[in-house]
Amino acid sequence: MLPLHRIDRDDKVPPYRQIAAQLRDRIGDGTFRTGARLPSEAQLMEHYGVARMTVREALRELASEGLTVAQHGRGVFVKARPPVRRVAADRFARRHRDGGRAAFLVEASTLGVPAVDRIVVTEAIPPAHVRELLGLPAQGRAVVRSRRYLLDGRPVELATSYLPVDIARGTPITDVNPGPGGIYARLEDLGHPLVEFVEHVSTRMPTAHECRALALGSGEPVLMVLRRAVDARGRVVEICDTVKAGNGYVLEYRIPAI
Amino acid sequence: MLPLHRIDRDDKVPPYRQIAAQLRDRIGDGTFRTGARLPSEAQLMEHYGVARMTVREALRELASEGLTVAQHGRGVFVKARPPVRRVAADRFARRHRDGGRAAFLVEASTLGVPAVDRIVVTEAIPPAHVRELLGLPAQGRAVVRSRRYLLDGRPVELATSYLPVDIARGTPITDVNPGPGGIYARLEDLGHPLVEFVEHVSTRMPTAHECRALALGSGEPVLMVLRRAVDARGRVVEICDTVKAGNGYVLEYRIPAI
DNA sequence: TAGTGGTCTAGACCACAGC
DNA sequence: CTGTGGTCTAGACCACTAT
Numbered sequence A, B: 001m002l003p004l005h006r007i008d009r010d011d012k013v014p015p016y017r018q019i020a021a022q023l024r025d026r027i028g029d030g031t032f033r034t035g036a037r038l039p040s041e042a043q044l045m046e047h048y049g050v051a052r053m054t055v056r057e058a059l060r061e062l063a064s065e066g067l068t069v070a071q072h073g074r075g076v077f078v079k080a081r082p083p084v085r086r087v088a089a090d091r092f093a094r095r096h097r098d099g100g101r102a103a104f105l106v107e108a109s110t111l112g113v114p115a116v117d118r119i120v121v122t123e124a125i126p127p128a129h130v131r132e133l134l135g136l137p138a139q140g141r142a143v144v145r146s147r148r149y150l151l152d153g154r155p156v157e158l159a160t161s162y163l164p165v166d167i168a169r170g171t172p173i174t175d176v177n178p179g180p181g182g183i184y185a186r187l188e189d190l191g192h193p194l195v196e197f198v199e200h201v202s203t204r205m206p207t208a209h210e211c212r213a214l215a216l217g218s219g220e221p222v223l224m225v226l227r228r229a230v231d232a233r234g235r236v237v238e239i240c241d242t243v244k245a246g247n248g249y250v251l252e253y254r255i256p257a258i
Numbered sequence C: 001t002a003g004t005g006g007t008c009t010a011g012a013c014c015a016c017a018g019c
Numbered sequence D: 001c002t003g004t005g006g007t008c009t010a011g012a013c014c015a016c017t018a019t
Helices: A015-028 A041-048 A052-064 A094-098 A103-108 A128-134 A182-189 A208-214 B015-028 B041-048 B052-064 B094-098 B103-108 B128-134 B182-189 B208-214
Strands: A068-071 A075-078 A085-088 A114-124 A142-151 A154-164 A194-204 A222-231 A236-245 A249-256 B068-071 B075-078 B085-088 B114-124 B142-151 B154-164 B194-204 B222-231 B236-245 B249-256
Touching: A015 A041, A015 A052, A041 A052, A052 A068, A052 A075, A128 A142, A128 A154, A128 A236, A154 A182, A154 A208, A182 A194, A182 A222, A182 A236, A194 B222, A208 A236, A222 A249, A222 B194, A249 B249, B015 B041, B015 B052, B041 B052, B052 B068, B052 B075, B128 B142, B128 B154, B128 B236, B154 B182, B154 B208, B182 B194, B182 B222, B182 B236, B208 B236, B222 B249
Parallel strands: A085 A249, B085 B249
Antiparallel strands: A068 A075, A114 A142, A142 A154, A154 A236, A194 A222, A194 B249, A222 A236, A249 B194, B068 B075, B114 B142, B142 B154, B154 B236, B194 B222, B222 B236
16 A cells, blocks of 8 residues: 555646645655655556556656656656755865865865866867957857866766967867866966956756766756956956756855955 | 758657757757747647657757746747846945945846845744754744845745844844845944855755746746855854745856965 | 566647637 | 647557566
8 A cells, every 4th residue: 555645636736746746745754765766657557546647747747846766667766865065165275276186176075086087178169158258259269178077976067168279279288187286277387377266156957968968867957157267467367167966066155245 | 831850760869859859959049039939739740740748748858948938828938038147246245235235236226126025024943054054052043034036026036034033133133124234234233243254055946835936937946045144253143045046147256266 | 577667659628828 | 719738548669677
C-alpha cells in the first residue's frame, strides 16, 4: 500500500496536480527521504487509476521544481540538497596570486578536489557585449580561453575569458597552462597591475548544451557571472564570462557601507 | 508554408528535440521575433507529421528555457527579453541614506516608477539560518519586516528583514513607514553605524507562492540575496532575505584587486 | 529477463480567446 | 462559432538498469 491518498476527480485542480501535491508533501514530511526512490510510474497509475501521461505530468512538475530526478531504467529519486559552496569575493586578492594560486583553486580547495578540463585557447571575434566592454572595433579579435571547472570530478562551471590580442598574443596567457597564479598573475607580469574587478551576476535557465556540459537536471537554473578586470590605467584587460551550476553555488560579496 | 525544415526520423536525436531546435533557431535568428506567435500545435503536427504530444513536448522544452510562453486559447508567444536592471552594489552607500533615499529607491529610480506594497511588521521566531546569523537563542524572536517591491507596477522583489528585538522594538523600524533613508538610516540614528554589508547570492526555481507574488512564468528562476548588515562593533544588526524575479535582474559588485 | 523511464501515436473532452 | 492550448486515455515500442 502506497503512503498516498486518493484524488478527487470533481476537484477543479486537475488530477496531475493533485498527484504532484501529494508526492511533494510526502517528500516534504520525510516519507520519501533524500535519495529515496518514488513509486514507479506503473505503481502510481495503478494507485490513482490514471493513465501514464497523467502520472508523468505530475512527476514532471516535481522535477521542474528541482525536487526529484529521473534515472532511466532505475526510477525517480528524491534529489539530495547539494552542499552549499561559498565563493568568497576576495578570491581575486593579490595575496592568492602571489601565492601562485588561481582563483578557482582558492575557492575550491576547501570544498573538494578541484580540476580543470576542456581548455581551449583560440583567437576569435567575441560576442558584441564583450567587444564593447573591451573597447574593440566591430571586427576586432581577442584571445579566447575557454575551460570547464570540476569539483570532485563533477562539472560545476564553464568559463570563457576574452583578452585583447595586443596584450595576450604570444604570451603564456595563450598556453593551456599559463603558470602559477593563473592568467591574472601573468597580466600583472606583463605590466598590467590589476586594481579592480566588476562582476555582473544574473540567472537564467541553462541551454541544452550547458545542461550536458554541467550535468544539470531539468529545473536547475544557472548563475551567470560576467566579470571584467581593470588595470591601473583604467583599461579593461580581461572579460570573463562564466556559467555556474546553480545547485548550491553561493557567491559572497562584502560591501563597505561608507 | 512554415519557415521550418523537416525532421529526420533516422536521427538519434528524437523528433521532439529536433522540432524544439528548429523553433529555437528561428527565434534566435529573428524569424519569430519578440512577441510573435509561433505556429499552432495543429500546424506543427501537420507540418512535421507527428502526434500532438510530440509537438507539445517540443514546445515545453522551449518554455522551460524561458524562450516562450503559452497563452490559453491564444497561442504560444516568443517572450520579450525584459530590460536589464542593474543594481549597483553602492546602493547602500551612506551618502544615499544621508540623502534620505532607501536602497531600493536608489537602484530603481532611474529605471521606472518604484513602489512598495504588502508591508507587514511583526515579531516572530526567524528561520534557523537567520537566527544563527543574528546570534539568537533557539526560541529567540526578532522584529520581522516583510514587503514587496514593484517597478512600474510590476512586482520585482520580495524582501523580509529580521532585526534583534533589543534594537528595533518600539522604534520607527516597526512602523510601516520608517522614515527617510529607510531602516538603515534608523539603525544609524539608534547608535548602530553600519560599516559593512555581506551578501550571499544564489539561484533556484521559485515556489508556487513566489510565482504568484512575482507574476513569474514557468521556466523563470529567481535570484536569492541574503544580506547581513554589520555595525561598527561588529554586531549583525539586520538580516535581509530577498527573492528577486530573475528575468532581467543584474547585480553589480565591485571588488578591489588588492 | 523483468522492470524502469523515454518517446510516440491517435484519438477525446474541456476551458479560454476572439470574431 | 472556430481555433487555441490544457488535460486525459489506452495503448505501443524503445533504451537503460539490475538480476
